[in-house]
Amino acid sequence: MLPDFLKDSYKQYKDDTNRFAAWLVNMAKACGYNLDTLPTPSHESKSNSRAKGKQRQKKVEQDTAPEPKLYQVSVREMYKLAEVVSKSSVKVPPSVLAVAKRAITLRKAITSYFIGKGSSASNRRHAYFIEVLEEICKSLSSDDGAGTLLSGKEDDNADDPAWLNRFASLTVEAAEDTTETVSEGRELVKVVAVEEDEAADPGDQDARFLSHAFFRVFCLFHDLEKWRNFLSQTWTEYSDRKIDLMTASIITDSALQLAEELIQETVADMPSQFPQDSIGLQQLVYASLSMRRGKRMTPDTHLGLTFSLNMADIAEWTYLGVASLLESMTDVIEDDSIPLYKPDYFGLYDSKADRKKMSVPEKFNEDKLILLELLPEFCIIERFKLKLPVQDGITRGFVKFTKNKETTLWLSFAVQVLLDAIHATRTSRLDAWADLRLTGLRITKTIDDYWKLSKTHPKPQFWPAEGDKEIKNIRECILSFVERNPLQPMKDMSSRRLGGPAHASSDHLIFSRNPVLCGLTAFHLNLRMQTIGQALVTQWYDVQELAFLYNLVQQSPGRSISWPDMELFIKVHGEERIFLGNRPKDASQSLNRLEIVTGISSVTRFASDARQRSDWHSPDGKSGRKLEPTTKVANIFRERYQDDAAADKSEPIIYSSQVSKYLDELSETSTDKKKPKKSKEDKGKELTLALSSADQLLGRRWQNTHNVGALQLLALIKGKLRQEEPILLFNYFAMHRRSIEIMRLIKAKEHHKFVQYFTEGYMPDETLISNLVILIHHVARGSAASGQQLGLGKKQTQITSRMVVSCSDVMREYLAKHGDDLGKELRVFCRNTDFLAIKDGKADKKEVDYDSMYVFGLEQILSPGQLESLRTGIPLA
Numbered sequence: 001m002l003p004d005f006l007k008d009s010y011k012q013y014k015d016d017t018n019r020f021a022a023w024l025v026n027m028a029k030a031c032g033y034n035l036d037t038l039p040t041p042s043h044e045s046k047s048n049s050r051a052k053g054k055q056r057q058k059k060v061e062q063d064t065a066p067e068p069k070l071y072q073v074s075v076r077e078m079y080k081l082a083e084v085v086s087k088s089s090v091k092v093p094p095s096v097l098a099v100a101k102r103a104i105t106l107r108k109a110i111t112s113y114f115i116g117k118g119s120s121a122s123n124r125r126h127a128y129f130i131e132v133l134e135e136i137c138k139s140l141s142s143d144d145g146a147g148t149l150l151s152g153k154e155d156d157n158a159d160d161p162a163w164l165n166r167f168a169s170l171t172v173e174a175a176e177d178t179t180e181t182v183s184e185g186r187e188l189v190k191v192v193a194v195e196e197d198e199a200a201d202p203g204d205q206d207a208r209f210l211s212h213a214f215f216r217v218f219c220l221f222h223d224l225e226k227w228r229n230f231l232s233q234t235w236t237e238y239s240d241r242k243i244d245l246m247t248a249s250i251i252t253d254s255a256l257q258l259a260e261e262l263i264q265e266t267v268a269d270m271p272s273q274f275p276q277d278s279i280g281l282q283q284l285v286y287a288s289l290s291m292r293r294g295k296r297m298t299p300d301t302h303l304g305l306t307f308s309l310n311m312a313d314i315a316e317w318t319y320l321g322v323a324s325l326l327e328s329m330t331d332v333i334e335d336d337s338i339p340l341y342k343p344d345y346f347g348l349y350d351s352k353a354d355r356k357k358m359s360v361p362e363k364f365n366e367d368k369l370i371l372l373e374l375l376p377e378f379c380i381i382e383r384f385k386l387k388l389p390v391q392d393g394i395t396r397g398f399v400k401f402t403k404n405k406e407t408t409l410w411l412s413f414a415v416q417v418l419l420d421a422i423h424a425t426r427t428s429r430l431d432a433w434a435d436l437r438l439t440g441l442r443i444t445k446t447i448d449d450y451w452k453l454s455k456t457h458p459k460p461q462f463w464p465a466e467g468d469k470e471i472k473n474i475r476e477c478i479l480s481f482v483e484r485n486p487l488q489p490m491k492d493m494s495s496r497r498l499g500g501p502a503h504a505s506s507d508h509l510i511f512s513r514n515p516v517l518c519g520l521t522a523f524h525l526n527l528r529m530q531t532i533g534q535a536l537v538t539q540w541y542d543v544q545e546l547a548f549l550y551n552l553v554q555q556s557p558g559r560s561i562s563w564p565d566m567e568l569f570i571k572v573h574g575e576e577r578i579f580l581g582n583r584p585k586d587a588s589q590s591l592n593r594l595e596i597v598t599g600i601s602s603v604t605r606f607a608s609d610a611r612q613r614s615d616w617h618s619p620d621g622k623s624g625r626k627l628e629p630t631t632k633v634a635n636i637f638r639e640r641y642q643d644d645a646a647a648d649k650s651e652p653i654i655y656s657s658q659v660s661k662y663l664d665e666l667s668e669t670s671t672d673k674k675k676p677k678k679s680k681e682d683k684g685k686e687l688t689l690a691l692s693s694a695d696q697l698l699g700r701r702w703q704n705t706h707n708v709g710a711l712q713l714l715a716l717i718k719g720k721l722r723q724e725e726p727i728l729l730f731n732y733f734a735m736h737r738r739s740i741e742i743m744r745l746i747k748a749k750e751h752h753k754f755v756q757y758f759t760e761g762y763m764p765d766e767t768l769i770s771n772l773v774i775l776i777h778h779v780a781r782g783s784a785a786s787g788q789q790l791g792l793g794k795k796q797t798q799i800t801s802r803m804v805v806s807c808s809d810v811m812r813e814y815l816a817k818h819g820d821d822l823g824k825e826l827r828v829f830c831r832n833t834d835f836l837a838i839k840d841g842k843a844d845k846k847e848v849d850y851d852s853m854y855v856f857g858l859e860q861i862l863s864p865g866q867l868e869s870l871r872t873g874i875p876l877a
Contacts, residue, residue: 002261005660005707008224009106010266011218012709014466016103020133021073022191023096024081031088033081042185070190075132078193082136087658092140104133110218155338195618213271214288217281219264221317223710224413227255230711231417234718235424235515238431244528245435246728246832247391247721249519250637251714256393258710260410277407282318289314303361312360318411322419325368326412329375330405338379338494351426351858367419370513377510378402380490388486390641392516394418421515432515433508439522440482442829443529446733447475453737460767463539463573470532476523481521486510520641526728527634527642528810533732534627541598542739542770543569543732544625548594549773551583552780553808555590556800560813565822568836569735572630572727587780587801594777597625631727633720663708666716726835734822741818743769745810746776750803753779770820779803 001007007015029035073081085092107130196445231252238248267278275281286307290297295310306324307315315321332339349369378398380386388395397411425431450471485508511518516674537543550566553559570578580597584590629635636658747754747769754762758775783801825834 002258002265002710005663006258006710006713007707008219008262008710009223010216011824013106013219016099017133017193018191020096020100020103021078021081021193024078024085024136025071025073025191027085027088027090028081031084031090033084035069035071038073038077040071042071070192072192072194075129079132079136082139086139097137097141100133100137104137106219108223109216110222125635152692166511213274216266216269217274217285220262221285224259224319225317226711227259227714228413228417228420230714232420232424235271235421238515239425239428241831243718243722245432245515245519245521246523247718247725248421249516250523250641250721251718252421252516253392254412254717254824255710255714256410256417258714259413260393262710263408263410263413267700279323279407279412282320282323282409282412285474286311286314286320288320288472305361305364305690309360319409319416321364322367322416323407323409323412324416325371326401326407329371330407333375333379333402333405336383338383338491339376340491340494341372348500349373350803355423355426365694369421370419371415373509374398374513375402376491377487377513380487380494381510384490386486386490388517388521389481390517390520392514392520394514395510395517415550418514418516422513425515432518433512436511436518436522438829439525440478442825443525444475444478446731447471449737450733453740456767457740457766460540462767463536467532467535467539470528474528474532523634523637524641527638530629530631530728530730530732531642533730533736534629535846537732537736540736540739540767540770542743543735544597544627545594545770545773546739546742546867547578548584548590549776549807550811551579552587552590552777552804553811555583555585556804556808559800559805559808561808561815562819563811564820565735566740566819568730568823568826571835572730573627574630577625577627583845587777587784587804591774591777591781594774600774631724632665633717634724634728636662636717659713722832723835725832726830729829731822731825734825738818738821740769742814743772745814746807747772749810750806753803776801776807778802 002011025035025038045525085552111130124754211347232242234248234251237243238245260621261279266282270276270281287297290311293311295308297308297311300309303309305321307320308327312321347365347369349366353366355363363741379402381388381395382399382402388551394414394417397414401407401411454468487510488507511521547566547570550561553561558842575581575583578597580593584593629638744766747763754772754775757779762775763769763771780801780803783803823836826836830836
């Protein structure tokens with residue numbers, strides 16, 4: 001089931017009605033109403049003794065206080081309470097009405113699906129609760145008080161079309177998602193709102209079967225429809241190059257995990273009269289709505305449909321069309337066999353066709369063609385037990401289906417989401433697959449450049465063999481799954497066993513027809529590259545030390561240089577991590593900070609637990625400050641999608657405690673600023689302020705209630721992942737190479753001075769070349785001290801060492817060609833380039849045509865052979 005902090009529509013509805021009823025009871029009690037007339041459940045102490053989630057972390061005085069009394073409030077009792085409150089001087093907070101209206105909006109939207117069918121009593125139960133809630137809201141918001149709102153209603157004919165039309169005409173404004181401020185301070189009582197069918201006689205099976213349980217089922221399909229629309233829009237944004245492939249895939253996979261938990265929870269809570277399997281719920285809703293419309297349920301097989309054309313919208317809403325396609329496939333799936341057929345045997349999928357102009361049978365046939373293409377791929381994965389680097393929920397579910405042949409509502413929903421993603425990107429059908437191949441080419445080039453650099457210096461003692469092994473494993477992963485088709489050998493083997501020719505199939509069909517798997521595979525590779533890249537830079541500690549030299553040059557009068565890539569590196573990890581605070585102002589301060597971060601300061605050398613003392617830095621990855629991933633949201637998904645056993649994990653990542661931890665941090669950030677006291681005029685501005693920032697809105701809600709809507713959380717994660725894309729793709733290997741090359745140029749130019757100042761043994765071997773920065777700092781500090789002693793410098797004047805000037809000349813010449821190489825690479829490969837708007841340490845507001853940058857940038861980043869491989873799909877030799 002869903003974690004406690006996530007609210008689906010049904011839970012939100014129950015929570016809203018209970019909170020609205022609780023406010024009415026508390027206010028009525030304050031107005032002198034006798035609560036003894038309200039019923040209390042006999043199991044009160046048992047059902048309310050558990051503390052959940054953050055409630056266990058409340059203050060001690062709240063834990064030791066007596067539990068509030070629990071009341072059950074029916075619709076009629078809510079009306080009586082509202083009448084008492086409306087006649088008093090109590091002013092209803094807007095947030096209270098917003099909660100009630102949110103419940104009304106949901107109930108009305110869902111009730112409209114099946115109002116008018118069934119018995120008169122059933123119709124009244126469906127509409128009565130909403131009608132009374134609306135009248136209560138009107139009475140509380142008006143100055144005239146409540147009237148005789150219920151008079152004469154019981155005599156109305158529930159079958160009268162006029163009565164049904166009156167309900168249909170009830171209008172409710174959609175409640176804005178404001179911060180949860182319904183009850184300020186601790187509630188005096190706890191209240192559970194009870195609808196008529198819940199309080200009905202247990203023998204009244206019609207009431208319990210048709211009303212409340214049906215409402216919950218419709219809430220389920222209502223949520224799935226909202227999530228599906230959100231995911232379809234997400235893939236449209238990807239197709240329009242507004243978000244990256246990894247973000248769209250992670251959001252989709254997370255939504256599918258939540259949907260699976262929600263479906264299981266709903267099915268488990270259904271009464272015994274309801275189907276006990278999710279596919280049965282699809283059929284039940286389809287049949288009930290067919291009866292309501294008076295339409296036949298017989299499928300129009302002459303049109304190639306497995307459902308009635310007149311009920312096509314409901315078949316799509318309940319995912320019954322996709323479910324029927326999956327059911328039809330069970331006849332051709334056999335144990336230990338793979339269904340093989342000639343390409344285009346059932347038809348040809350035309351990605352250039354306009355789906356909006358297609359008829360229902362044409363759309364249905366197109367979906368069938370796509371699924372028939374994919375069926376053999378999933379069968380091969382299951383039969384040969386192929387282990388992918390990472391596995392998305394759609395692949396996992398379809399592979400399981402080929403084994404157990406069980407069609408479920410969740411699988412129908414997941415497959416429909418896959419079809420939506422394919423249709424959303426149909427104008428450039430291979431976009432996702434091309435992105436994955438481009439990721440493979442970029443990483444391959446990075447690794448190849450690293451191996452070339454490694455041959456030019458001795459093997460570092462401080463770089464473990466596991467590091468190079470991981471780099472080789474990443475390259476092998478790209479070779480096996482991106483450059484080569486991992487399923488083709490198995491297809492050829494199957495064809496040979498059948499004694500027939502091997503029909504050529506579309507290359508990498510498992511990826512080209514599954515954009516979600518493409519995105520998660522790219523995310524997997526980028527996570528591994530980020531991890532090993534940061535480990536490499538931490539062990540060598542060359543980039544960090546060169547950051548100190550770069551800053552020292554920047555602080556020297558008239559010696560400023562431009563290095564956007566280093567500025568980006570500092571921005572990614574923060575000045576606090578690199579410099580232990582703000583950037584040093586002179587050589588002495590810079591050297592002190594440098595000795596601390598490298599672990600050779602006097603504090604470190606004379607610490608009680610320091611076993612080795614040295615005046616120079618010997619990189620070992622232990623003494624220096626380690627780099628850590630700053631992609632907070634991507635880190636939430638790191639364990640699931642990066643580990644070797646990631647493909648075998650099925651636990652929803654949203655359960656991770658890191659999600660709650662991140663929301664805690666977000667709520668703290670949103671409340672750092674001093675809050676103004678809430679006055680009447682401020683309350684009108686509060687919503688506008690909250691809606692101006694999604695982070696603030698969600699952070700404040702989390703702080704107040706410790707629960708969020710599933711769609712809200714997915715939207716937040718999508719926005720944050722988009723922001724973190726360039727940080728995740730930052731090329732640490734390239735920064736390592738640039739640092740080594742710069743230090744080699746400095747060493748070649750100033751070798752005689754290093755020998756003069758520090759003897760010929762100043763650098764044992766080139767793996768310790770980063771130590772040159774420390775030596776340069778010693779020279780710079782010595783020059784400044786000597787100048788001060790000679791009276792050459794004034795208080796406001798900084799003395800610049802000749803060696804620093806020489807280093808600045810070397811760096812300026814080198815950086816003129818390579819200072820923005822990483823930025824160019826990121827601007828080519830990233831969809832979000834806002835983070836990259838850096839020039840000389842400041843934001844660059846210059847408008848850039850990033851579509852042109854993408855086209856021409858590829859020619860600078862990739863070799864001609866790699867570009868041709870990307871165009872043709874043929875792996876490099």
